[in-house]
Structures are given as structure tokens and as C-alpha cells.
Amino acid sequence: MEEVLRIEDLRTYFYTDEGIARAVDGVSLSIRKKGTLGLVGESGCGKSITALSVLRLVPSPPGRIVAGKIILAEREILSVSENGMREMRGRLASMVFQEPMTSLNPVFTVGTQVEEAVRIHTDTDRTEARKIALEYLTKVGIPAARERMAEYPHQLSGGMKQRVMIAMALCLKPALLIADEPTTALDVTIQAGILRLMKDMQEETEAAILLITHDLGVIAEMADEVAVMYAGKIVEKGQCTTIFAEFLHPYTEGLFKSLPGRAHKGEKLYTIPGNVPSALQFLPDCCRFNPRCPLAIERCRIEEPPLVHVGGGHWCACWVRAPERGLE
Amino acid sequence: MAESHLKIAIRRIKKDSLAIAGFCVICAFAFIALLDVVPVPYRDAGGLHFNRTALDYLARKPVELSYSPPLARTGVLNRKEFALHSLHLLGTNILGEDVLYDALKGVRTAFIIGIVPLVIAAFFAIVLGLLAGYYGGWVDDVIQYIYQVLSSIPGILLLIAMLTVMERGIWQLCIALGVTSWVGLCRLIRGETLKVRSMEYVEAARALGASDARLLFRQILPNVMYLVVIEMTLDFSGLVMSEAVLTYIGVGVEPGTGSWGRMILSADRELPNGIWWNLTGASVLLFLLVLAFNLFADALRDALDPRLRKG
Numbered sequence: 246m247e248e249v250l251r252i253e254d255l256r257t258y259f260y261t262d263e264g265i266a267r268a269v270d271g272v273s274l275s276i277r278k279k280g281t282l283g284l285v286g287e288s289g290c291g292k293s294i295t296a297l298s299v300l301r302l303v304p305s306p307p308g309r310i311v312a313g314k315i316i317l318a319e320r321e322i323l324s325v326s327e328n329g330m331r332e333m334r335g336r337l338a339s340m341v342f343q344e345p346m347t348s349l350n351p352v353f354t355v356g357t358q359v360e361e362a363v364r365i366h367t368d369t370d371r372t373e374a375r376k377i378a379l380e381y382l383t384k385v386g387i388p389a390a391r392e393r394m395a396e397y398p399h400q401l402s403g404g405m406k407q408r409v410m411i412a413m414a415l416c417l418k419p420a421l422l423i424a425d426e427p428t429t430a431l432d433v434t435i436q437a438g439i440l441r442l443m444k445d446m447q448e449e450t451e452a453a454i455l456l457i458t459h460d461l462g463v464i465a466e467m468a469d470e471v472a473v474m475y476a477g478k479i480v481e482k483g484q485c486t487t488i489f490a491e492f493l494h495p496y497t498e499g500l501f502k503s504l505p506g507r508a509h510k511g512e513k514l515y516t517i518p519g520n521v522p523s524a525l526q527f528l529p530d531c532c533r534f535n536p537r538c539p540l541a542i543e544r545c546r547i548e549e550p551p552l553v554h555v556g557g558g559h560w561c562a563c564w565v566r567a568p569e570r571g572l573e
Numbered sequence: 574m575a576e577s578h579l580k581i582a583i584r585r586i587k588k589d590s591l592a593i594a595g596f597c598v599i600c601a602f603a604f605i606a607l608l609d610v611v612p613v614p615y616r617d618a619g620g621l622h623f624n625r626t627a628l629d630y631l632a633r634k635p636v637e638l639s640y641s642p643p644l645a646r647t648g649v650l651n652r653k654e655f656a657l658h659s660l661h662l663l664g665t666n667i668l669g670e671d672v673l674y675d676a677l678k679g680v681r682t683a684f685i686i687g688i689v690p691l692v693i694a695a696f697f698a699i700v701l702g703l704l705a706g707y708y709g710g711w712v713d714d715v716i717q718y719i720y721q722v723l724s725s726i727p728g729i730l731l732l733i734a735m736l737t738v739m740e741r742g743i744w745q746l747c748i749a750l751g752v753t754s755w756v757g758l759c760r761l762i763r764g765e766t767l768k769v770r771s772m773e774y775v776e777a778a779r780a781l782g783a784s785d786a787r788l789l790f791r792q793i794l795p796n797v798m799y800l801v802v803i804e805m806t807l808d809f810s811g812l813v814m815s816e817a818v819l820t821y822i823g824v825g826v827e828p829g830t831g832s833w834g835r836m837i838l839s840a841d842r843e844l845p846n847g848i849w850w851n852l853t854g855a856s857v858l859l860f861l862l863v864l865a866f867n868l869f870a871d872a873l874r875d876a877l878d879p880r881l882r883k884g
Contacts (some may be wrong), residue, residue, distance in 0.1 A: 300780055335782035342780075347773040352795045361791065362781050413781060 248316070249420050249453040250299065250338075251275040255313035257291075257298045259524065260306065266524035268294040268308075270477035273552075276421070276470075279447065281454040283468030283485070285461065285500065289521040291477040292457045296423045299455070300338060301330050318420045336366050338421040339414040344430050345406035349398035355382070355409050356394025362413040381412040384449070386442055404435035408442065415446055422447075423455045428463060440466050461504060465489065473497045476521060476533040479552060483559035493555065493566040495538050532564065540565045582876035592872030598865035602680050609681040609831075632677055634661060637669035640843070643850050666836070666851040667843050676854040678831025683862060685743055686750070686816040686826075687809040693751025694808075695801050698758035703789050703797075705759075706766025716763075720756045728753050736824045743826045746819065750812060758804045765797040772796075799877040806870035810863040817859060833859050 257269040269291045276282045284292045297303045298310050301322065315322050318337050322330060342348045349358060359378035363369060369377070375394075382390040385408040398406060407427060414422055424443065428436040440463065447454055456467055464471055464485065471489075472482040473496060481494040492498055499517035519537040527533055535545040544564045552562040561567040586592050609628040614621055637645075643664040663672035705716040723731075735749040769775065775792050783792070819825040820834025828835075836855035843851055 302776070302780060331782050331784055333782070334780055339782075340777070340780040342773055342777055344773050348777045350774040350778075350792055350796070361778075365778075365782050365787065410777070413777075 247278050248275050249278050249280075249318060250455065251314075251316040252295070252299070253314040253316075255295065255298055255315060256311045257294050257303055257308060258311050259308045261525070264525050267477050267527050268524045269298060270527065272313075272474070272477070272479055274472050274479065274482065276453045276455060278420075278453055279451050280470065281447070281456055281468045283464035283471045284455065284457045284474055285459060285464055285471060286474035287459060287517075287521050289524070290474045291524070292474050293425055295474070296340070296425055296455060296457055299421075299423060300334055300340060301327075302334075302340075332366070335362065335414075335419065336417050337419055338423060339417070339419045340423040340425065341407070341410050341414050341427050343426040345403050345410055346430065348410050349406055351398055354395050354397055355401065359394075359409065359413050359416060363416050366417055377416060378412075381416045382409065385409070385412040385415075385446070386438075387412075402435075403431050404439060407431060407435075407439050411439075411442060411446060415450055415452065418450050419452055421455065422452045423457070425457045426459070427456075429458070429460070436463070437466075443467070461500060473500070476527050477524065478533060478562070479560075480534065480563070481559075481561045482552075483557070487557060487559045491559075493559075493561040494534075494563050495540050495566065496534050499537075532562075582873070585876040586869075586872050589872045591868045595865040595868035595872075598861060599869060602862050602865075603684065605677055606681040606684040609678065628677060628681075632671075632674045634665075634671035634674055636671075637661075637665045639665075639669050640667045640846070640848055641665045641669075643672075663854045664848075664850040666839060667846070667848060672836075672851050672854045675831065675836055675851075676833070676858050679833040679836065679855060679858065680831070680862075682743060682826060682831045683813045683816065683833065683859070686747065687813045687866075689744075689747040690750035690754060690812055691805045691808055693748065694755035694758060695805060697752070697755040698762055698804075699794070699801065701755075702759040702762025703766050703794065706763040707770050707785070707789055707793065709767075713763075716759075720759055723753070724756045732819065733822075733824050736819075741824070741827045743830055746816070746824075746826055750815065754808065754812070758801065758808075761800050761804065762797050765800055766793055769793050769796045803870070803874045803877060806866065806873055809870070810866045813859065813863060813866075817855075 252275065253273050255269055255272045256267070259266040259268055272291070272295055274282060274284075284295065286292050294303060294308070299315055299317065299322075301310070303310065310323060313323070317333070320333070320337075322333065325333070349355070353361075356375065356378055359382060360371065360374040363374040363377045364371075367374075379390055379394065382394065387393050387405060387408055393401070393405075398409075401409070411427075422443075427443070428439050431439060443454065444467065446452070454467070456463070458464060468485045470482065471485050472479050473488075473494065474480070475496050481488065481492065481497050488497065492501060496517070499515070502515040503517065505514060517537055522528075522533075522536075528535075530549055531547060532538070532541070532545040532550050535541040538545065542565060548564070550562045550564045550567075552560050553567050555561055555567050586596075605628065608631065609626045611627045612623040613625050613627050613630045614623050615625055616622070641661060641664050643662060645661045645664055661671050661673070663676070665671055666675070701716045701720070705713040731753050732749050735752070736745060739745040739749070770788075770793060775788055778788055778792050816825060816832065817834035817837055820832050821838050825834050826832050833855040836851050840852040843849075
């Protein structure tokens, strides 16, 4: 099937006063049409920067995409002019952010903002834009959408706001929707509804979804494919079912072990020891996970493991669990 | 039900009786100023004239030969019965001109001086403040340099210099005041823009493909506009008073234009003769207008304060 997004060896660095932060350091992934890729990892692993790189929204300076290829709907976007890029945002790819509370402009009504999203790229007049806005607000499941359009963001609940954000992101039928932790800031009771809505909307608009989350539950619900990211690199990727059944990388294992459902009552929850290092301190020439890895051997400290194919579309970068087997 | 921020602000102000009183006083003054704008045509031997306003028609009194105290009758030889329109309610000044009429003529000048420079200043402040805050980098440096230099020159010196170069007149005075008074607001807008531009809704709009101009004027400007409204109401009274001060030091509006400053200035010749009503008339109106505006501005600032927005 055709690929909507292909990222090849993307490197996004931040040139700060304290040194170079290699926030994204050689990430490759691809998403098929109507597919959903879950990008998992702890905070500070470079998931969001990867997503922002796709839209070329990395704050610059200090950030810069220094190498790699991003092919979005058959266009190499890193060689497009800024104006050309602006034309693509919202039309080819758009984004839903984590924080619905602050993602809507407080001084405009909800209707005006969705209308505005329609009118950024199209020459529709206000009444036409209003119609489209109403249509999409209804589609995303906002009850009494016509009345709600006259309301201000502070009058809506978090879940409703996230629905509005999704309507704004999808009203121009982009080929790719990037969802950066779309349910993290919401009440648990609302999360499932938003996820279902994203799936329904995906059915309807045939958009591919790049879903960023640290919640493996969300991944299980939504994704066909999973990529696990640690310290700017992808350490494991594959079909969702494969990863859930036979994950290899010790970091993935750590993520699974720290799920609350897996612990028995009364037992302490598992935590991966240590923290994600700051992007300034990502170690060169070794496995970046080695200081926190329970399986680390000597080789992990002196040589970086490559991402190797272990069969069935399953890739893993680990000297212990995937020692270069399957490498053609 | 949905309520815009404007409606919320109005509702809050309505609860504040002092602000309402202030607003009524402002309206009354504005009405007088408006009367002084509407021309009432009249015909004489020379043809049709439009140089007389409704205020002239209603309040102009004949010029006497000398000063007279409040409630004096018009005309040295006036033998008419006691009637309101034949009285100098506030007396006449040392030149025999009616004090009430002069004071009322000053209202329009006060409004022009209070509003036009603000519009000019707001224009500079908004454009430069937004650009500096949004783009940062060298744009910010240049704009900051301009206003640092401007604010390092004593305002009054700059004003006098500008007014000396330009011809004397009310519009020139407005331009000079406008050009010298945008720095404070510009700083505020720059700071607020710095804050707003990193808000998620701006980022979200950018992710939807909005251009810089759209982000600046559709997303950021409406969120800093409250500063402009507050600053304008707060600055109004300062500007009205500065007219009096500038006229006092001799660089104010041209003679023939109503001016409280000139009325106050003539006190140095009048007070030794016991003529207190000219000074009082002008000062009371000035005081009333400034007080009313300050009361209203205070309430408006509270009402528009984004930290209190939800209530």
C-alpha cells in the first residue's frame, strides 16, 4: 500500500549555549495510507520533536533539521520553501496538541476558530466556511453544535475542546494527522471517547495517524504499528501485535512492566531505574540505554547497536536481544 | 449562554457605581464636545457661513468691556429682566469674555488632545510592539534601540523641539504628543506578544498553516488588545492635563482655539485683581473630566484583566 509519510534518518539538533542537543538522531519510519503508527517513549525521548520536524515547526533557532529525508504524500518537504511548507500545513498534514485547554484562542468563539481553520487555505466566504465548520463540529460529536459555535473556549470542557481541535485539524482532509499525546491531559473517562472519535474520523477521511503517546494502553487501542523511541533513536519497531506479544528490547520490556495492570495488588509498581538523560548528554558510541539497562554487557558500552531486522517486520536495536541476527 | 469578553466587561462595570458615574460625566463632556463640532449655518450680508457651531449658538455671550463676577448681567447697558441667557453665569475674564463659554469651548480641545495622540501612539505601539515581540532577533534589537533612544530624551524637551519645528496648532500638538508617548505601550505589547506567541493556540494555528501576518493579527493582536484599551483610558487624563501644561509654557494650541491651559495661564494677571472665577471654571472642568476618566479607567482595567476573566 502507498506510504503517506516516510522519514529517513531524520536528525534534528538543537544548538544551545551548553552544546548540541541531538534530540532526534537518526529516526526512520513510515506510515501507510489509513495506517496508524504509535510512537512510544518516556518524556524527553524526542517523540514530539520528531512530530514537529514533520511539519517543520521545530523552534528555530536553536533547533534545526540537520539531515534526513521527510517524504509527505510524495513530496520531499525538507527542500520546500517556507511558503510552500505553510501551504502544506493543515492541508497535507495537521496536528492535534496535548493541551486542549490552551490550544484554542480564548478571545474567539469556537465557531469562528474552526471557520478560520477552513479559511486559512481556501477562498471560501464566511457563510460557506461556517457551513463546513458546523459540519465538522457535528461530525466530531459536539452536541447542539450550532449553539456551541457561539461559545467561547472557557465554556467548553476539556474533552469538548479536544473534539474541536480534531475538527479544526481534519476540516481540510489532510493525508496525515499528527496527534501529540491527544488524551494525556483528559479525564480517563473521556479518553476512550476521543480515541474512538479519532478512529471514526480516520475511517471517514482516510487520514494516516502518527500517534505520539507514552501510554501503551492507547497504543493497543489505536495503532497498527509501533515504534519505541529512546533518547532520540528508535530502539524497536514492528506490527502492534508483534511488539505486544514478543517485544525484545529491554526498554520496551521496562515500559510494559511499568504498566499498572501488570502488577499484582499490593506489590510495588515496576519502574525503569534512572531517567531519560537530557538531550545534551546523549552518549555517543554506545547503546544509549545502557546505564539504565539490566542486561547491559561490555559491548553495549563501547559500540552502538544497529536497528536490525529480526523477522516479520520486527526491528530491534540491542546487542543482547538482537545480536545482528537476520542482518542481510 | 455564550458571552463575549466585552459583554463580561460591561457586566462588571455596571456593578461599579463610581464607574457608572464617571461614564455619565464623560458622556456629558462628549456631548458638549459634539455640540462644538456640529456647524449651525447662518446667513448675513456676506452670504452663508458655517463657522459657527451648535455650542456657539447656545452658549456664546457678548464680550464685555471689562471683567465681571459670576452671575453678572450681560451688557453694560442691559436693562432686561433677570433671565438666564442674559447672565454671565461664571462671570467674565479680564478681557471681558464669558468664562462659561470659554470653558465649554475647552472641552472639544481636551477631547482632541486626549484622543488623537492616543490613536497615533497606539498605531506605533501596536505595529512596533507586535513585530519586536513576534520576530525577536535583530527586528527586536532595532525597535528596542529606537524606543530606548526616544525614552532617554526628556519628553517635554522633545515636545518643545517638535512644536518649534512644526507650525503651532492643535493637530501639530496631537502629532507631537502621539510620537512622544508610544514607548510605554510598545514595551507592554512587546512583552505580552513574547508571552502570547509561545501559547499553544498560536502554535496550533501555525500547524494549520497560518501565515505570520495571520498569526500576528488574528491570533496575537486580539489577545494583547486589552492592554491598548487599558493604556488608552489611563493615558487620556494625562494627555488632557498635558495640554494645560504645554499651553502654560507657551507651546500649546494656537490662540482662538478653546483651551483650559490658556484660561489657567491668565490667572497670573487675574488673581492679583481678585478674579478667581476664570481659573476656577477651567480647573473644575479639567478636574471633573480627569476624575471621571480615571474612575472609569480603573473599573475598565479591572473588568478587562485576563486574570479575572472567568468570573
